[in-house]
Amino acid sequence: MTHHILKATKETVHLGGFSDLLKPALFIDSYDTIDIETYTGYYVYDKAPAAFLTPEFIDICQNLPPERKVSTGPHLLTGPIYIRDAQPGDVLEVQLESISPRLPIGFNAIRPGWGALPQQFTQPALRFIYLDLENNFAAFPLGTNIKIPLTPFFGILGVATPENARNSIPPGAYGGNIDNRQLQAGSKLFLPVFVPGGLFSIGDGHSAQGDGEVNVTAIETSMNGRIKLILHKDLQLKNPIAETPTDFMTMGFAETLDEALELALKNMIYFLQSFAKLSPEDAYVLCSLAVNFHITQVVNSPHKGVHGMLSKSILPNINLG
Structure with missing residues (x-):
């Protein structure tokens, strides 16, 4: 094992x-x-205060080579990381060992035509939000006594696919723009591998986000992390699954919330069949009794997200890795 x-x-x-x-x-x-x-804010750096900028970030924004500009998504990702011996059909385990903001500031932006209420909030808006890293909160709106706890995570964790210019906005079976606030330090994400080497990339740091991410953005934050990548040859997955310190989690991504819920449910049934050896009917019943389904995000067009969470205390002997 080598540290990089x-x-x-x-x-x-x-x-x-x-x-x-x-x-x-x-x-x-x-x-x-x-x-x-990781850095964030490529398209707003010229409007940012000094606290948001570093010489390296300015160099990226001003001199990023054309071949590193893949598609029209707004996200700046670090990678890709090539995992030797990774082949299509394998599973990549991403262990999130630590996650912390790089800078004491992030931003939130409303984009016209996006978000859960695009007809009501039609004007662009950009806010830079300062982070109290010592006390672990962000005061918003500024000047109020409203304090938002910081719960940093990476919005994007994904692998490449044979589609060689895939936009970073929609999530899918490859992971990508999951925007799942449960994937904090101590969690694990399992992704199917689609191309040799896996080609894993990470970014879109968020210091705080509500389920739904309703106005398109969270507190978008340049982020540091420590991860461990583990290749599994003996697992088979068609869609990402995850494990937090307390729960097992499946996900569904689709154009409607109904469809996303159906996929998250089907993925949980598959998980229970594969790892707990339940029959499909018993798994379906258990999902109704013990699985909590949440809206992940409704803004990563064209795919909304739903995730289902099952307490590990119910399945104490399951080990995904």
């Missing part, structure tokens, strides 16, 4: 999407750990 440090530079990040044609930013072996840097 992956800095975010114009050579190690990419913009707007995923591609299996990108030059990897790092080559690793299974079980290696990585201290990783």
Whole structure:
């Protein structure tokens, strides 16, 4: 096992999407750990206060090579990371060991035509929000006594697919823009592998977000993390599943919330069949008795997200890894 440090530079990040044609930013072996840097705010850096900017981030925004601009999504991602011996059909386990804001400031933006209420909130709006990292909260609106606890996570954790210019906005079976606030430090995400090397990328740091992410953005924050990547040859997955310190979690992504719920439910039934050895009918009943389904996000067009959570105390002997 080797430990790596992956800095975010114009050579190690990419913009707007995923591609299996990108030059990897790092080559690793299974079980290696990585201290990783991410930046956010590529399209708002010229409006940002000094606290939001670093020389490296400005260099990325001003000099990112054309070949690192993949598609039209707004996200700046670090990677891709090539995992040696990873092949289509394998499963990549992403262990999130630590996650922390790089800078004491983030932003929130309303984009016309996006969000849960695009007809009501039609004007663009950009707010930079300062973070009290010592006391672990953000005061918003400024000047009030409303304090939002910081619960940092990465909105995007995903692998490449043979589609070589996949936009970073919609999530899918490859992970991507999941925007799931449950994936905090101590959690694990399991992703199907679609191309040789896996080509895993990470970014879209959020310091705080409500389920739904209703106005399109959270507190978008440049983020540091430590991750461990583990390759599984003996697991089979068609869709991501996750494990938090307290719960097992399945996900569904679709154009409507009804369809996303149906997929999250079907994925939980599949999980219970595969790992708890339940019959489909028993699994369906257990989902009705013990699984809590939540709206993940409603804004990553064209896919909304739903996730189902099952307490690990109900299945104490299950080990995904």
